Amino acid sequence: MDFQTAVFYFLSAILVFASLRVITARNPVHAALHLILAFFTCGGIWALLQAEFLAIAIILVYVGAVMVLFLFVVMMLDINIDRIRQGFWNYLPLGALLGILMVVEMGLVLGSKYFQIPAAEAMLPAGVSNTKSIGALMFTDYVYPFELASIILLVGMIAAIVLTYRGPKKSKYTNPNQQVFIKAKDRVRVLQMPVEKD
Amino acid sequence: MDALMNFGLGIFGSAWPAVWTLLKIVLIVAPLMLGVAYLTYFERKVIGYMQVRIGPNRVGPWGLIQPIADGLKLLLKEIIIPTTANKGIFIIAPMLAIAPALACWAVVPFTDSLVVANIDASLLYIMAISSMGVYGIILSGWASNSKYAFLGAMRSAAQMVSYEISMGFSLICVLMVSNSLNLVDIVNVQDQGRFAGWGLSFLSWNWLPLFPMFIVYLISGTAELNRAPFDVAEGESEIVAGFHVEYSGMAFALFFLAEYANMILVSALTSILFLGGWLSPVGFLPDGILWLFIKMSAILFLFLWFRATFPRYRYDQLMRLGWKVFLPICLIWLVVVGVWMMSPLNIWK
Numbered sequence: 001m002d003f004q005t006a007v008f009y010f011l012s013a014i015l016v017f018a019s020l021r022v023i024t025a026r027n028p029v030h031a032a033l034h035l036i037l038a039f040f041t042c043g044g045i046w047a048l049l050q051a052e053f054l055a056i057a058i059i060l061v062y063v064g065a066v067m068v069l070f071l072f073v074v075m076m077l078d079i080n081i082d083r084i085r086q087g088f089w090n091y092l093p094l095g096a097l098l099g100i101l102m103v104v105e106m107g108l109v110l111g112s113k114y115f116q117i118p119a120a121e122a123m124l125p126a127g128v129s130n131t132k133s134i135g136a137l138m139f140t141d142y143v144y145p146f147e148l149a150s151i152i153l154l155v156g157m158i159a160a161i162v163l164t165y166r167g168p169k170k171s172k173y174t175n176p177n178q179q180v181f182i183k184a185k186d187r188v189r190v191l192q193m194p195v196e197k198d
Numbered sequence: 199m200d201a202l203m204n205f206g207l208g209i210f211g212s213a214w215p216a217v218w219t220l221l222k223i224v225l226i227v228a229p230l231m232l233g234v235a236y237l238t239y240f241e242r243k244v245i246g247y248m249q250v251r252i253g254p255n256r257v258g259p260w261g262l263i264q265p266i267a268d269g270l271k272l273l274l275k276e277i278i279i280p281t282t283a284n285k286g287i288f289i290i291a292p293m294l295a296i297a298p299a300l301a302c303w304a305v306v307p308f309t310d311s312l313v314v315a316n317i318d319a320s321l322l323y324i325m326a327i328s329s330m331g332v333y334g335i336i337l338s339g340w341a342s343n344s345k346y347a348f349l350g351a352m353r354s355a356a357q358m359v360s361y362e363i364s365m366g367f368s369l370i371c372v373l374m375v376s377n378s379l380n381l382v383d384i385v386n387v388q389d390q391g392r393f394a395g396w397g398l399s400f401l402s403w404n405w406l407p408l409f410p411m412f413i414v415y416l417i418s419g420t421a422e423l424n425r426a427p428f429d430v431a432e433g434e435s436e437i438v439a440g441f442h443v444e445y446s447g448m449a450f451a452l453f454f455l456a457e458y459a460n461m462i463l464v465s466a467l468t469s470i471l472f473l474g475g476w477l478s479p480v481g482f483l484p485d486g487i488l489w490l491f492i493k494m495s496a497i498l499f500l501f502l503w504f505r506a507t508f509p510r511y512r513y514d515q516l517m518r519l520g521w522k523v524f525l526p527i528c529l530i531w532l533v534v535v536g537v538w539m540m541s542p543l544n545i546w547k
Contacts, residue, residue, distance in 0.1 A: 029284075029287075029340060033287075033337075036333070052317075052318070052319055053319060053322070056319055056322045056323055057322075057326075059326040059327075059329075059330070060322065060326040063326075063329070063330055064325075064326060064329025064330055064332075064362070065329065065359060065362070068332055068333070068336065068355055068358075068359055069355075069359065071336055071355075072352070072355050072356075075336075075340050075352075129318055130318075130319075131318065131319055131379060176515065176518050179515075
């Protein structure tokens with residue numbers, strides 16, 4: 001077994017363990033932390049495949065931004081584990097069905113011809129930048145799907161804002177512009193007091 | 199250099215590349231830690247003189263041994279773990295704070311050949327790794343099981359995520375004009391242009407054409423570091439000491455080391471991205487690592503100057519600055535730079 005294969009199995013073992021802990025950990029914060037570990041290890045595996053842009057992007061986007069906000073929310077929630085586990089057996093058939101469906105879908109994608117290229121052919125020749133090729137493909141051949149995805153994201157963002165909007169605020173509100181542009185002479189008056197003598 | 203390589207190969211055989219990399223890591227981390235120690239001394243002296251005091255002057259001549267004494271004191275103190283704290287995460291959190299602060303240095307170039315790993319996506323790597331520094335703060339605040347620590351962690355999480363956006367946009371402008379993600383290339387590109395041809399290379403560095411981005415990066419950097427005037431995560435007059443209120447001894451020292459190591463990192467990055475790194479400002483002087491250190495010291499002095507000058511931002515003012523001032527500036531300047539590069543006036547060919 002060469003060094004690369006050893007690293008792959010090491011990272012995969014961590015990835016599988018972390019993913020299992022995501023769904024078995026009782027404490028939601030621990031589950032979120034294991035999800036972060038899973039993303040990070042996944043980045044490592046991608047780096048092993050010479051996909052350095054994707055590897056760094058998953059760490060930058062998922063570990064650095066998405067999971068921070070996720071953790072932020074999970075820490076604020078008051079989650080009662082026992083109440084959540086109550087309906088476990090009732091939901092199991094539906095959940096299992098969805099799970100099997102997802103496994104089949106993943107199998108179809110991974111079994112397609114794109115993933116049947118031997119590893120030696122998939123290697124990038126030296127001097128070709130992964131980042132550059134992804135950028136070029138994304139903005140030429142796949143520009144419409146790419147723009148479509150960004151529009152879907154934008155719609156999702158607006159929808160989240162609309163769903164959580166509770167009408168105009170009724171509380172007292174200070175205008176930050178007024179606060180920023182205030183001058184000392186608007187607020188403070190310096191009086192000249194003659195010295196008093198007896 | 200070749201003699202050293204052959205000598206190493208002779209002793210360690212095939213393990214030599216690993217040993218050599220480890221040696222390089224030690225060569226960066228050891229001076230960095232010393233730099234951190236003396237940055238605290240520098241900070242206390244600078245702020246002391248700004249406030250018409252003397253600062254530390256008892257331990258050693260001019261108080262020069264003071265940081266060593268402080269370090270020893272922290273090493274010998276007991277680490278107290280609160281009874282209701284989440285023990286595992288409480289201990290891991292300081293490590294998560296310092297690890298990214300050190301890992302970023304792997305790709306920071308000191309001259310065009312003096313760099314541990316000269317990788318193509320080094321700017322992306324730094325953005326990715328430094329964005330993980332926030333976990334140390336959030337987890338320490340949560341695991342301490344203390345209201346003050348938790349408030350500090352929540353504030354800091356919101357702040358760091360907000361300012362990371364404008365920081366990222368200013369970096370995008372830099373990589374647009376340099377046409378590379380490699381930090382060595384980014385510096386080398388700054389050595390070209392009309393002014394560099396006239397021997398006034400400091401006018402062709404990125405700070406001048408990207409001036410708004412330079413300012414945004416510097417201020418967002420201060421915010422990312424949780425330094426005054428953006429130190430709401432600590433806010434000692436509001437929430438005692440924020441996220442690290444429950445930490446003592448070496449665990450506390452790790453947070454401290456991480457903050458100062460990050461300060462040095464941001465100053466190095468600002469010098470590399472906007473101030474021409476190791477390039478000399480004028481044509482008749484040679485380039486060299488000394489210029490990088492001079493620029494870094496100047497920026498570190500700015501950070502200390504900020505701390506001695508500005509009062510702390512209120513939380514809503516902080517969010518307003520990040521989202522309503524910096525983000526629009528960045529978006530507009532991004533378009534300006536894009537149009538500039540496509541127009542005949544392009545200066546980055």
